[in-house]
Amino acid sequence: MCGGRNVTNKRARLIYNPTSGREEIKKRLPDILQRLERGGIETSCHATVSEGDATLAAAEAADRGFDIIIAAGGDGTLYEIINGLAEKDNRPPLGILPLGTTNDFARALGIPKHWEYACDLIIQQYSKPIDLGRANNRFFINIAGGGSLTELTYEVPSKLKTMIGQLAYYMKGLEKMTRLRPTELRIQAKEIGEIHEEIMLFLICNSNSVGGFEKLAPDASLNDGMFDVVILKKCNLGEFIRLASLALRGEHLNDPHVVSFQTNEITVTTPDYVQLNLDGEYGGTLPCTFTVLPSHLNIFVDEAGISTYK
Numbered sequence: 001m002c003g004g005r006n007v008t009n010k011r012a013r014l015i016y017n018p019t020s021g022r023e024e025i026k027k028r029l030p031d032i033l034q035r036l037e038r039g040g041i042e043t044s045c046h047a048t049v050s051e052g053d054a055t056l057a058a059a060e061a062a063d064r065g066f067d068i069i070i071a072a073g074g075d076g077t078l079y080e081i082i083n084g085l086a087e088k089d090n091r092p093p094l095g096i097l098p099l100g101t102t103n104d105f106a107r108a109l110g111i112p113k114h115w116e117y118a119c120d121l122i123i124q125q126y127s128k129p130i131d132l133g134r135a136n137n138r139f140f141i142n143i144a145g146g147g148s149l150t151e152l153t154y155e156v157p158s159k160l161k162t163m164i165g166q167l168a169y170y171m172k173g174l175e176k177m178t179r180l181r182p183t184e185l186r187i188q189a190k191e192i193g194e195i196h197e198e199i200m201l202f203l204i205c206n207s208n209s210v211g212g213f214e215k216l217a218p219d220a221s222l223n224d225g226m227f228d229v230v231i232l233k234k235c236n237l238g239e240f241i242r243l244a245s246l247a248l249r250g251e252h253l254n255d256p257h258v259v260s261f262q263t264n265e266i267t268v269t270t271p272d273y274v275q276l277n278l279d280g281e282y283g284g285t286l287p288c289t290f291t292v293l294p295s296h297l298n299i300f301v302d303e304a305g306i307s308t309y310k
C-alpha cells in the first residue's frame, strides 16, 4: 500500500456513532452526505447501535468492497473501526470526521475538527500510510497504556462527556489522582532488556497527541515503524503533579522517574490484575505483547499539511 492522490468517483461507507461528542452528527448528516456526493464520493451510512458495532460494520464494509471507509465520531469509534479493518487483506483507505469529545488521533494528523474541512480532505483523496499497533489480539492507532491513571478514560460516562465535553476527563482525572498507586511490572524490549519494578503507568505511543498532552511523546511519528514508550516509575502525588506539568511542556523525559525509548515490540507482564487502555477504551488485561504493524492503513490527510486543527 502506498500514499498518493486518486480522484475518481468512489463508493464510501460512513460509519457514525450518533452518541459521539455533543451528538453533532445527528444534525449534520444530510450536509455531510451532500458535500461528499458533490465531491464525487457516493456515500451510504451505518449508524452504530452499541459498543462494538463499529468493528462489525467496518469489517463488513471491507468485505463488501467499498472504496473508502469514513469514521465519524471520536477516538472510541475510530478504535472500533480499525479493529474491524486491521486483519483484513483488503483494507480500504480511511477518512475521519472528528466529531467526538477529544479526537486525539485526528488532532495528531492535523485533520480539521470542522466537518466541512474534514469532508474536503476525504474528497481530495490524498492518503498517507499509518502504522497500527497490535496488543495481543486487539489493535490500536494512537496509544496503549496501563497503570491506574490510564483507566480513567473509559470510566468517564458517555452522558457526562456529551454534557460537558473534555472537562469531564479532567474532573475524573482529579478524582482519580487521589487513588494513584504503583503496580509491579516486568517490561521487556530488545532496546532496554528488562525493567522490573513498581511503575505508576506506561504509555506506548504511536502518535504524539495523547489525552490533551501534545508533547507526551514528542518524537513519536505515525509512520516510522516504531512505538515511543514512556514509563513513569513509582512516585508520590507531589512528584506526579510536578511531572504532569513538565509533561505539558514536553520537559519530562529527562526526569529520573521517567524512562523513554523507541521499539517495535514490547512485552509487559505483572503478577497483579492490570487493565489495558487502548486508544482510550478498555483493551483487556496484562500480560500483553505490543507489536508495530508498519504502514498498515492508509488515512486521508491534508496533502499540503497546512490544515490547522480547528
Ligand SMILES: Nc1ncnc2c1ncn2[C@@H]1O[C@H](COP(=O)(O)OP(=O)(O)OP(=O)(O)O)[C@@H](O)[C@H]1O
Pocket (backbone or CB within 6 Å): 017, 018, 019, 020, 021, 022, 048, 049, 050, 051, 052, 053, 072, 073, 074, 075, 076, 077, 078, 080, 099, 100, 101, 102, 103, 104, 158, 161, 280, 281
Ligand atoms: N448507539 C450507541 N449508543 C451508545 N454508545 C455507543 C453507540 N454507538 C457506539 N457507542 C460507543 O460510544 C463510545 C464512545 O464513542 P466515541 O469515542 O465515538 O465518542 P466520544 O467518547 O464522545 O469521543 P472521544 O472518544 O474522542 O472522547 C464508543 O466506545 C462506542 O462503543
